[in-house]
Amino acid sequence: MTTATMHRLKAAVAVVFGCAVLVACGTAVAHYAAIEKNLWSGNYAAAAAQIEKSQKEYGNKGVVLYNLELGTAYHYAGMYDPSTRNFLTAERKMQDLWTVSVSTEASALLLNDNALDYGGEDHEKVLVNFFAGMNFAEKGDYESALVEARKVDTKLKEISRLYDGKNRYQEDAFVRYVAGVLYEADNEMNDAFISYRKAAETYEGSFKKTFGMVMPGQLKDDLIRSADAMNFREERDQYRQKYGKQGRAYSKSEGSVFAVIYSGKSPVKVENNFEARLQDLQGMYHSVKVSVPKYMDREARIRSYTVMLTPEGGGSPLTGRAEVAEDIGEIAKKALEDRLTILYLKSGGRAILKFIAKEQANKEIKKQTGGGFAGELLSFATSAAVDATEAADIRTWRTLPDNIQVSRIYAPPGRYTLTVSEAGRIVASKPVTVKAGGVEVAALPDVN
């Protein structure tokens, strides 16, 4: 072997080594073990501290993800101010990512989508406002909570425009429903009625058709009661007839607690790998690895909760059942499916580029080594390294619940303890104050 050939071989090895280094651009998930250990044992503040400790692992491409997951952990821990700061930062950064970097886009085209900044899935862009709104509501600042609800309206329209209206997640019934509750809490019954009506239309329309969801029964009561409060007799009677129930009459002397339960672990993304077959100019077929993300469930069933309101000074507790109002897992899957067409196109284009690069490298190795065992070995290693750079972007907002359940309990004014249990297990408990004509919004996590 001549010195020149030796140099070329070294260069070839450098390329293989470079490819192997680039493999490290895949999604890092190892740090989640410690975070989820705390999260699943209900130590939410410790989970938040662990996320902060792992900030480096999120990297500069995962800043949005870091803020989203930290915001959720703080929210579950009842630390609403730092939670809001993180959610609002995440939202601002999501918008900043509208401006794409030519260099990172080029890297993503050559390697994989992990080279890109994580900007959040469509439903994640909406849920960030829901959680920020819940933080404000928990602090009794309904005016600010409603700012977040209004942002969702603009955001959903914007998302639909990106897909030319062909996406399935165009409206969010649950966020509309919560907006109605917030309007009611802010003494804006007219706006509350409009939001309840929009929520019902979406539950009975796209949420039923696309996500197989059933409208929460209590929303029927909310429609009848808010129409009654506004003296919209025609609408009230229409809903009574439609839902076959009298519903609850509006009463200024009682208040209610609206419990929002975060239930289970949201699905996570895993790699869906397959081989694309490409034909070269000689008519030979070659396989190239293509990798796209898909969601994998982490919850086998829907949890069933009992909600109890116990008067502080003693007395009979008031009880209710929780109903699923937002199926995050299902929405996530459908939203990703909508985006998959774009991902396939991108992944396919990348496969062709990688195939060309691989073929060129193999030709060069053959030329320099004259084939032989060393050349074959190097060609194989190059091919494997290039294939290994193909990795799906499996980053996802992992601290989300699988679904969100709601329960509304009406009670006379006073101080109570709100307890949520599931099959005999106490999930969460917190003190609440019911005011006459008021609504107390209470967030309770059960992502164990």
Next chain:
Amino acid sequence: MLKNVLIAGTALALVVLISACGPSKTVQRIGTDTTVDLSGEWNDTDSRLVAQEMIKDVTNRPWLSEFQSKIGRKPTVVVGKVVNRSQDHIEVKTFIKNLERELINAGTVDFVAGTGEREQLREERMEQAREASVETQKASGQETGADFMLIGTLTSIVDKEGGQAVKYYQVNLELVNIESNKKVWIGEKQIKKFISQDRVKL
């Protein structure tokens, strides 16, 4: 060919390194009346200008002269609640303070402290009654009751697509006679902003 790949790789690495280096931070003092639009959201300039224009309008309408000729003194006004119904987390207190300042500076109306401040003053008077010398104590029950209350809403409509957005803010203020609930003035002011964000950067 391999040499070319290496050169291209080095160039790409350099681009990545350069793009990773952010600009250093600089601080420059600017006048408080200077207009600087960064995010396109409601800002201090909007708050100041809207307050100026709306108070100028309310103090130049017939209700003022009608009140003065009928009652024989300047009307007393209190600023009530301005509800934020927009899509921005607006510091409404700043806007209320701007309204109050413009009202006082107009000189055509008398102006009394709002609910929160009144409570603070009452507490002080109660403390004076206990702790201050008799000759310096301020008497209770001598407050000036307002004739009118200024209330309002701040709404916004946002039309957004990708990196472009049109934000339309509308401020509605109403001056209501506290005794009769009669609205003597309704004012409206709009602000429209176009925000554009670049699609690509190096």
